Amino acid sequence: MKILSYIYLLIIRFRNFLYNSNIIKPYRSKSYVISIGNIIAGGTGKTPIIFYLAQFLQSKNYSVGIIAGGYRRKSKGLLIVHDVDKLLTNVEKAGDEAYLLAKKLSCPLLIHNKKYLALKEMDRLFDNDIILVDDGFQHRKIYRNLDIVIVNEKTIEEEFLIPAGYLREEIKNLARADVLLYRDTNRRVEIVNNKDNFNFLTNIKIENLVENNAIVVTAIANPSIFVKFLQDKNAIIEKVFSFKDHHFFSKIEIDEIIEYCISNKIEFIYTTEKDYVKLESYNQNFSDFNIALITIELEILFDNDSMFKNYIEFKLNEKNTTN
Structure with a gap:
């Protein structure tokens, strides 16, 4: 298994080299793009964070769209789960997480296993201020204005890449992120300890x-x-x-x-x-x-909720002042 993990590592390194060297150029949306992702297989709480962010941004009168992969869905290719007004499909075709987000947020949500194609279609069909990309950290074909990565205890403790372990890429690649959200832990990834970071807990109502x-x-x-x-x-x-x-x-x-x-x-x-x-x-x-x-219902509790929201608004304003 470790041999397979090493082969996987070489593939990931080569792929990242192509993007880091600008040999492959990412697709740049007309909207402000926020990616929410992780570097470990399994649940880290991306869906609740996306809901939290979308709800906050909507409360600030931003129009929000969401791009997802529709993991384990019973359909293929591009699918519009929700337009501006209504749900357009069912949970089996959309996948559970995408369907849940669309149902709760009532905003445009498109899915495609190649997320940049969903983003292109989103740009063509809708005029969103902000687009959230679910599980976008490894999807480097999309240019993002803000890269958020969720880290939990399992991320910090894991040593090996898939398939010997659960890491989707090397822990040092967290350096690509703009901000790290640490879930249910006070520990830190020392190699990227200079990154903007926030703590949050998950709880149930x-x-x-x-x-x-x-x-x-x-x-x-x-x-x-x-x-x-x-x-x-x-x-x-x-x-x-x-x-x-x-x-x-x-x-x-x-x-x-x-x-x-x-x-x-x-x-x-x-x-x-x-x-x-x-x-x-x-x-x-x-x-x-x-x-x-x-x-x-799962709820997100940041150690300092207002500070995190101020950080998001600062990043949005920072983009506006540079245009």
Whole structure:
């Protein structure tokens, strides 16, 4: 596996050399582009940060568009998930994260596995002040005005690149980022310690918790973290049905979950927002047996929320003054 990781490393180094040397030129959008990414495979909290940023920017009267890859979607090529007014597709065609963002934010959202092609189409169809690129750090075909990278404990501790480890590229390449957002950790990546950085925590909103025994149904990268959040809030978890990240639930799996609930007199199921958009089509199946889906919303808590927002506004104003 380490040999394969070394081959992968050489490919990534050569690819980065082509961009760093300006041999390959990135596509430059007419809009201000903010990339939100990471350098490790698995969940680091990109989707909640994108939602947080988009909501903040919309509150400042910026028109926002979003570009995503539509990971694990059941469609190919370019797809307009949401235009200015409405959703134009379903969760299976869009993928869970892209669909969730489009549904919550009601802004233009386009997906393509080659994100720069989605960005070109976004520029052609819409007039956005700002475009957010989901998982954009490795997508160097796009020029970005602000490069945000999320770092967690796993990023700091990992030594090896894919497939021996989880790193998507060398840790030193964080030097390309403009700002690092450290999630749920006070540790720092020493090699890039001079970077602008902010700390944030992830938490769950507790207003939906019930006193009864419940189960968890989820298909996210780190289900144990979600379960621990619930248990820390004194939720009583009878069982966890955990599936691979981005998994689409089948009717057979739903029937098995319902059967367990009936046998164990469970009336409540906790699930994430990302999972709910895939479970809501089975709402009637659950309600037929008096089983309620309880959607738990994840919230982002910066150590200094106003300072981070001021930083974003400063960067936007900095761009405006240089034009």
